[in-house]
Amino acid sequence: MTxxxxxxxxxxxxxxxxxxVGIGKRFGAVVANDGVxxxxxxxxxxxxxxxxxxxxxxxxxxxFGLLKPDSGEIHVDGVPVQFDGPLDAxxxxxxxxxxxxxxxxxxxxxxxxxxxxxxxxxxxxxxRAAAARVRELSERYGLETEPTAVVGSLSAGxxxxxxxxxxxxxxxxxxxxxxxxxxxxxxxxxxxxTVIRRAADAGxxxxxxxxxxxxxxxxxxxxxxxxxxxxxxxxxxxxxxxxSLVHAMTGREIDEVRNPGTGTTGAVxxxxxxxxxxxxxxxxxxxxxxTVHRGEIVGVAGVSGNGQHELVAAVLGTVQAAxxxxxxxxxxxxxxxxxxRRAAGLAVIPEDxxxxxxxxxxxxxxxxxxxxxxxxxxGASKGLRRGWMSIRAELARARExxxxxxxxxxxxxxxxxxxSGGNAQKVVIARELSHGAPVLIAEQPTQGVDVGAIxxxxxxxxxxxxxxxxxxxxxxxxxxxxxxxxxxxxxYSGRVVAEFSAAEATTARIGAAMAGAAxxxxxxxxxxxxxxxxxxxxxxxxxxxRTP
Amino acid sequence: MTSTPTKPQPRARRLLATxxxxxxxxxxxxxxxxxxxxxxxxxxxxxxxxxAYAAVLEGSLDPRQLDYTFSVWGFxxxxxxxxxxxxxxxxxxxxGNGQMVLGGLTAAWVALNVPLPGILLVPLAVLAAAxxxxxxxxxxxxxxxxxxxxxIISTLLLSPIAVAVxxxxxxxxxxxxxxxxxxxxxxxxxxxxxxxxxxxxxxxGLLVIIAMMVAFYVVDSRSAVGFxxxxxxxxxxxxxxxxxxxxxxxxxxxxxxxxxxxxxGAIIVMSSPYRLIDGALISPGYTFAGLAxxxxxxxxxxxxxxxxxxFTILQVGGASMERSADVPRQLSDVLQGVVIVVLALRTVLDxxxxxxxxx
Ligand SMILES: Nc1ncnc2c1ncn2[C@@H]1O[C@H](COP(=O)(O)OP(=O)(O)OP(=O)(O)O)[C@@H](O)[C@H]1O
Ligand SMILES: [Mg+2]
Numbered sequence: 055m056t057x058x059x060x061x062x063x064x065x066x067x068x069x070x071x072x073x074x075v076g077i078g079k080r081f082g083a084v085v086a087n088d089g090v091x092x093x094x095x096x097x098x099x100x101x102x103x104x105x106x107x108x109x110x111x112x113x114x115x116x117x118f119g120l121l122k123p124d125s126g127e128i129h130v131d132g133v134p135v136q137f138d139g140p141l142d143a144x145x146x147x148x149x150x151x152x153x154x155x156x157x158x159x160x161x162x163x164x165x166x167x168x169x170x171x172x173x174x175x176x177x178x179x180x181x182r183a184a185a186a187r188v189r190e191l192s193e194r195y196g197l198e199t200e201p202t203a204v205v206g207s208l209s210a211g212x213x214x215x216x217x218x219x220x221x222x223x224x225x226x227x228x229x230x231x232x233x234x235x236x237x238x239x240x241x242x243x244x245x246x247x248t249v250i251r252r253a254a255d256a257g258x259x260x261x262x263x264x265x266x267x268x269x270x271x272x273x274x275x276x277x278x279x280x281x282x283x284x285x286x287x288x289x290x291x292x293x294x295x296x297x298s299l300v301h302a303m304t305g306r307e308i309d310e311v312r313n314p315g316t317g318t319t320g321a322v323x324x325x326x327x328x329x330x331x332x333x334x335x336x337x338x339x340x341x342x343x344x345t346v347h348r349g350e351i352v353g354v355a356g357v358s359g360n361g362q363h364e365l366v367a368a369v370l371g372t373v374q375a376a377x378x379x380x381x382x383x384x385x386x387x388x389x390x391x392x393x394x395r396r397a398a399g400l401a402v403i404p405e406d407x408x409x410x411x412x413x414x415x416x417x418x419x420x421x422x423x424x425x426x427x428x429x430x431x432x433g434a435s436k437g438l439r440r441g442w443m444s445i446r447a448e449l450a451r452a453r454e455x456x457x458x459x460x461x462x463x464x465x466x467x468x469x470x471x472x473x474s475g476g477n478a479q480k481v482v483i484a485r486e487l488s489h490g491a492p493v494l495i496a497e498q499p500t501q502g503v504d505v506g507a508i509x510x511x512x513x514x515x516x517x518x519x520x521x522x523x524x525x526x527x528x529x530x531x532x533x534x535x536x537x538x539x540x541x542x543x544x545x546y547s548g549r550v551v552a553e554f555s556a557a558e559a560t561t562a563r564i565g566a567a568m569a570g571a572a573x574x575x576x577x578x579x580x581x582x583x584x585x586x587x588x589x590x591x592x593x594x595x596x597x598x599x600r601t602p
Numbered sequence: 603m604t605s606t607p608t609k610p611q612p613r614a615r616r617l618l619a620t621x622x623x624x625x626x627x628x629x630x631x632x633x634x635x636x637x638x639x640x641x642x643x644x645x646x647x648x649x650x651x652x653x654a655y656a657a658v659l660e661g662s663l664d665p666r667q668l669d670y671t672f673s674v675w676g677f678x679x680x681x682x683x684x685x686x687x688x689x690x691x692x693x694x695x696x697x698g699n700g701q702m703v704l705g706g707l708t709a710a711w712v713a714l715n716v717p718l719p720g721i722l723l724v725p726l727a728v729l730a731a732a733x734x735x736x737x738x739x740x741x742x743x744x745x746x747x748x749x750x751x752x753x754i755i756s757t758l759l760l761s762p763i764a765v766a767v768x769x770x771x772x773x774x775x776x777x778x779x780x781x782x783x784x785x786x787x788x789x790x791x792x793x794x795x796x797x798x799x800x801x802x803x804x805x806x807g808l809l810v811i812i813a814m815m816v817a818f819y820v821v822d823s824r825s826a827v828g829f830x831x832x833x834x835x836x837x838x839x840x841x842x843x844x845x846x847x848x849x850x851x852x853x854x855x856x857x858x859x860x861x862x863x864x865x866x867g868a869i870i871v872m873s874s875p876y877r878l879i880d881g882a883l884i885s886p887g888y889t890f891a892g893l894a895x896x897x898x899x900x901x902x903x904x905x906x907x908x909x910x911x912x913f914t915i916l917q918v919g920g921a922s923m924e925r926s927a928d929v930p931r932q933l934s935d936v937l938q939g940v941v942i943v944v945l946a947l948r949t950v951l952d953x954x955x956x957x958x959x960x961x
Contacts, residue, residue, distance in 0.1 A: 372842055393845035402843070410843045413836035424833055424844040428826050441826050 069132025071096040071228050071259040072117065077126035079112055079283075081472070084464055086112040088283040090126070094228065099250055099260045101270040101291070104280035105303055105504040106476025107462035110263045111153075113280070114230050117261075118150040119143035130228070149221025150230040153475060153502070154408055155213050159206035164188045166205055167219045191222050195249050209359040211242030218249065228259045233475065235264055236502045239357045239530040240565065247273045265476075265504050267296050279303050304506045311512045312537050313351065313519075315556055319540070320348030322384070323399075323524030324369070324493045329378030331364045337376065338364035340548035346524040348492065351515065353539030354528040355564050361548035362528045363405055366495050369526075370402050371395045382493055396425060401491035403483055403499050405528070407475075411482045414471030418463055419452035421470045422485045426451070455484040460507070475502040483511060487518065494518060497528040512538060532561050546570045629898050632944035633912065636937045643936065644929055654927040661922020662915040673803040673873075674886075675914040676811045680866035681892025682899070682906045683811075683818055684739075684859045688753065689901035690822065690831040691851060692838065695859045697757030698889035700764030701739050705731035705864025706871040707768045710786045710878040711776070713793025713871075720792035724872065727793060728810065731868035732861035738764060739860020743853035753856065765884065772880045784880035795872040807869030814862055819903040831855065835901070863889075887935065891917055894938045897945045913938060 072094040079087040086109040094100050102110050115121040117128065119137030127134050130146050137143045140150070157166050164184040173183040185201040192199050197215045205216060214234060221229055231250075235243045250260050250273055262274060270277055270291065277294055279287035279302040287302030300308050324346040331339035339361040346352045356362050367373040369380055371392040380388050382398045390398075404411040412421050427433050431447040434440050452466035459480045463473055470478050479502050486494065496515065500508045515538055519525055529535050535542050542559050544552040544567035552567035641651035662671050681698050688695045712727040742756040771777075772784040795805040822828040830851055834841035842848055866888065871878045891913040898912070899905035920934035 370843065372839075391845075391847055392842060393847055396845045404843060409837075410839045413833060413840045416833065416836045420829070420833070423829070424840070424846075427829050433826055442824055443826055443829060445824070 069129070070094055071131065073129040073132075074113070074117065075127045075129070077113065077116060077128070078124050079109070079116060079121065080124055082464060085283050087116070087123070090280070090283070090285055092278055092285070094259050094261060095276070096259055097254055097257045098275040099254050099262060099273055101274035101277045102261060102263045102280065103265070103267075103270060103277060103299060103303055106480070106502075106507060107474040108280040108303075108504075109283040110280055111232055111474060114150065114232050114261065114263060117143070118148055118230055144224055144226070147225065147227040148230065149224060149226025149228070151214065151217040151221060151232065151234055153233040153236060155217060157205045157213060157216060159204075161205060162201065163199055163203050163205060163208075163216050163219075164201035166216055167191075167201075167223050169220070171224050187223060188219060191219050195222065195252055196245070197249055198245070209242075209357075210237040211239065211246075211358070214238065214242075214246070215249075222253075227257070228261070229253065230261045230263075232263045233265070233502055234262070235266060235269060236475075237358070237498075237530075239568070240532060241357065241569070243269065265502070265508075267299050267505065270294070270299065271296070281305070300505055303504065306506075308505055308509050310537065311509055311516060313516060313540065313556065315540070319350040320522060322346070323348045323382070324526060325379075325381040325384075326365070326369065327379040327381065329365070329368060329380060330376045331361070331368045331373060332376060334376055338548055339368065339375075341378070342545070342548070342550050343378075344543055344550060346493070346526050348522045348524050349519055350541070351519050351525040351527055351539045353535035353542040354526065354545060355530075355532060355535055355542055355568055356528075356545035357568050358530060360545045360568075362545050363497070364548075365545070366402065366404075366497055366526075366528060369395075369495060370400065396489075396491070399492040401486040401489040401494050403486045403494070403496040405497040405501075407479060407482060407501070412470050412478060415469055417467045418456065418461070418470050418473070418481055419449055419466040422452050422455055422466075422481055422488075423448050425485065425489065455481075455488060459484040460510075476504055476507060479503050480507060480511075483514075487514060492522070493524045493526075495526045495528070498530065499527070500529075500531070500534065532564050535559070535564070536561070544568055628948045629900070629909075629945065632898070632941045632948075635944060636940035639940050640933055640937045643933065647929070649927060649929055654923050654929045654933075657923040657925075657927040657929075658915060658919030660919070661926070662917075662919035664922075667918065669801045670803045671914060671918050673805075673808060674888075674918050675910055676804070676808040677866055677870065677886075677888045678891045678895055678910045678913050678917065679815055679907060680811045680862055680869075681888045682895040682910050683814055683892075684863040684866075684889075685893040685896035686899065686901045686903065686906055687818065687831075687859045687862070688852075688855045689896055690828075690835050691855055692835040693852060693855065694754040695739065695742075695757050695856065696754055696893070697739065697742070697761035697764075697860075698863045698892065699884050700757075700761030701735040701860040701863035702867035702870075702889065703765050703768045703883050704738050705735035705867030706878050706883050707771065707867075708734040708864070709868030710789065710871050713789040714786060718792070720794075720796075723792050724795065724806075727872065728865055728868045731864040733864075735864020735867065736857040736861035739863070740853050740857035743849065743856045746852060747849035753852065757856075768878075769880050772878065777880075778877075786878045789872060789876040793872065794876050795869060802874065805869075805873055807873060810865060810869065814865070815903065815907060822903045827851070827854065886917070887938075890935070891938060894942050894945075897942060 070093050074090060074092040077087050077090040090113055102113070104110050112121065116123045119140045119142050129135065135146055158169070164181065167188050168184045172179045173187065174180055175183070188199065188201040191197065197219055199212060199215050199219065205213060208216070234246060238246060250262070254260055264270060271294065274291045277289040277291055277299065278285060279299065281303060287299070289298065322345050326342060326344050329339060329342050330337045342365060344352065354362050364373060368375040371387070371390060375388060379386055382395060382400055385398055387395045387398060408414060423432060427443055429435055431444065432451065433443050449466055456463060456466060461480045461484070462477050470481060473481070483499060499515070500511050503511065515525055515527065527535065527539060536559060540556050542554045542564060543550045544564060546568065547570065551570065554563060644651040644654050661667065681702070684698045684701065685695050709727040709731040712730045713723060716723060716726065718726065741760065742753045745751045745756045746753050769784065772786065776786060777784045778787045795807045797805050798808070822831065830841065830846045833844065834846055834848055834851060838848060867883055870883055895906060895909040895913050898909040916934040916937055920931035923929050924931045
């Protein structure tokens with residue numbers, strides 16, 4: 055990265071990289087930020103934590119020029135600035151990686167990275183220079199990537215590296231990462247942290263928004279905690295503890311819930327029988343068989359892109375399996391429509407909340423109604439009212455669920471796109487759990503939700519199980535699987551390569567199987583501790599040093 | 603980047619910024635822009651834009667002409683329905699002409715050939731028109747689900763085929779022998795739309811169209827199908843994941859759209875001069891005006907009657923503008939075109955924005 059002009063001229067100025075003073079922001083009646091002060095020391099990693107809707111994304115959006123503060127000042131390198139848009143912020147040396155990627159799927163990595171700041175030759179984009187630039191940056195920061203790959207074909211972790219490269223390409227000295235780990239697998243998180251540390255050591259200032267305490271403890275230098283738009287805690291990470299952070303965030307203690315492991319499982323509820331999905335030569339899911347019984351939670355572990363999502367899509371019916379059978383409560387549903395399968399007793403919490411799980415322009419009420427609109431109390435499945443909806447019942451039910459799931463929103467008529475990420479996730483969970491379907495598939499159910507809400511969602515999943523529900527839990531969080539699952543299967547390259555009972559499962563064993571360790575696949579019992587770690591990087595292993 | 607010290611934004615500016623984001627701003631802006639462009643064109647032709655626009659208003663709102671104006675408003679509303687129903691689920695029906703002409707042909711054939719009293723014959727002709735045109739419109743749905751041909755394309759390509767077939771039939775098969783114009787014989791007395799009092803243009807057909815608009819409003823806001831249309835229009839993948847049978851929904855929406863267009867065709871044919879004349883259904887441009895009205899209303903049922911007024915004024919007033927201000931009526935088409943282009947741009951930009959929007 056070329057040294058920024060300002061720094062070269064003024065030399066080592068003692069001013070912090072960024073200083074936010076008394077920042078305030080309202081959305082109608084909602085106070086998203088209220089007198090927030092934040093100081094980012096140059097070359098430090100600063101974590102910002104807080105419950106869903108605490109105002110973290112709003113604060114970051116203002117720093118990056120996406121939103122304008124109602125009050126307060128922003129100083130960059132000691133100079134007060136006013137951004138009229140992200141382009142101003144980029145010019146001032148900021149870069150932001152959004153929780154939802156903003157990449158062009160059909161373009162290559164290199165094209166995406168240089169987009170908006172292309173190296174040109176004779177007025178045309180110099181593709182070779184672009185690729186060289188990407189290679190150089192990725193080497194310098196250890197961001198593994200292939201410049202000529204098409205972004206649409208990449209995993210979440212790889213896409214995120216592209217986003218970071220994009221910011222670095224424009225010489226960002228201050229890097230804002232809004233919940234970068236929400237969609238990453240443990241090994242991807244580990245390598246992201248290596249990159250973050252490397253960038254910080256090279257003088258880049260990093261702001262990291264996250265809900266995960268072990269990540270904050272592992273990678274940050276300082277922590278600021280927000281609650282209801284105000285700062286409720288500032289810590290040097292070396293002095294922070296898990297308990298003190300949780301207390302600052304929530305104002306109370308959180309008990310981690312665990313699967314009691316008792317109770318008897320019932321009949322088979324979901325049966326996936328030798329299912330293959332995709333082109334038979336390179337199938338996304340390869341001859342997978344698994345069963346989930348009533349009263350049981352089966353966890354599916356795996357690095358993203360190893361077929362878990364396609365398996366879920368095939369069970370739901372948005373994708374047809376190439377071969378094999380899928381039975382719901384003993385009934386064969388292969389080839390049937392999504393509606394039929396749902397009617398047969400299936401609910402699904404999808405991984406892609408914005409693309410599949412919600413319609414951002416529709417209201418919270420409409421989002422929580424889909425799938426319930428033909429049944430009582432909103433609709434009716436037979437009789438004269440069949441096919442008609444009661445709007446009053448729809449709104450009343452939405453209000454009930456909003457209260458029950460503690461969704462922070464200004465009302466059931468608010469577009470769901472205006473909710474914070476975690477609150478939108480709660481709406482999705484409310485909608486699917488309220489089906490009371492015998493079979494529930496939960497893909498990354500706690501993505502983007504805060505610590506308190508994670509425990510409450512975990513408790514709900516356990517209650518579901520206790521009530522005789524069959525749950526297939528797909529998660530990147532090994533700790534989540536360990537806390538909840540009765541059995542854990544590991545997917546690698548589209549196959550189930552290992553299966554562990556709750557008693558046998560450990561982070562190391564699952565991690566080894568996720569990395570495709572052959573011995574784990576052949577014999578789950580055999581010395582899993584010697585298997586290679588998910589990534590051979592010196593960074594801390596986030597899952598193992600998690601403090602309860 | 604401006605390096606000026608930050609100060610709290612003045613309240614007025616914030617209010618203005620909020621006001622500018624109101625959903626009505628773009629549609630109204632489109633209309634204003636269209637009128638301005640029209641004014642420039644008129645002025646460039648050496649005429650006075652104010653006189654021309656005054657002529658438009660006078661012509662369309664002339665009390666002696668209101669009967670005619672209302673009938674046009676009805677046709678534009680009907681064709682707006684044909685565009686708006688699929689638009690609600692994010693599909694564009696550009697085949698209104700073909701659907702309307704098939705409806706007109708069916709109604710004419712029934713009225714000429716079925717020996718029934720008027721009380722049965724009129725509803726039968728309208729129903730038959732709805733079924734044939736609805737079936738034709740629905741054809742685009744399986745083309746999209748089975749063969750991946752987008753509805754916007756298949757409707758656009760199928761429409762001229764239907765128009766040409768009807769034209770051929772009129773000329774060589776069922777047209778009135780010995781007539782210089784390709785047209786059917788006059789429909790018999792019992793095959794004509796019932797009159798409304800002594801009005802000469804508006805007839806019961808207008809009531810049929812109003813009933814269709816009320817039905818669309820109720821279905822859209824109160825029914826499960828209407829809800830599914832809106833959900834799919836907002837996010838197709840969300841709909842599919844939630845169990846909406848998107849293919850069937852498209853089939854239903856296109857059938858309803860085709861039926862609406864077919865009914866408009868039937869009403870026109872069964873009104874004075876009581877025949878199907880080659881080209882007469884298409885040349886007034888109801889399809890285009892209806893599409894513009896539907897786009898301007900964003901597909902929202904409650905707004906369609908309002909936006910249709912605007913295009914009715916342009917349509918009806920265009921003729922009198924030509925007469926009294928010497929401005930060719932094609933200017934109306936230009937204005938409609940500008941409105942459509944601006945709104946289409948908005949749709950594209952909106953999509954870009956949602957695709958790349960933040961948490
Ligand atoms: N565009 C908007 N319109 C209205 N309200 C908004 C908008 N953006 C955010 N809010 C509200 O502001 C508050 C703060 O939201 P923000 O997205 O900053 O939370 P967050 O701390 O990032 O939460 P999460 O961890 O769930 O992502 C929330 O109550 C949210 O509903
Ligand atoms: Mg957020």
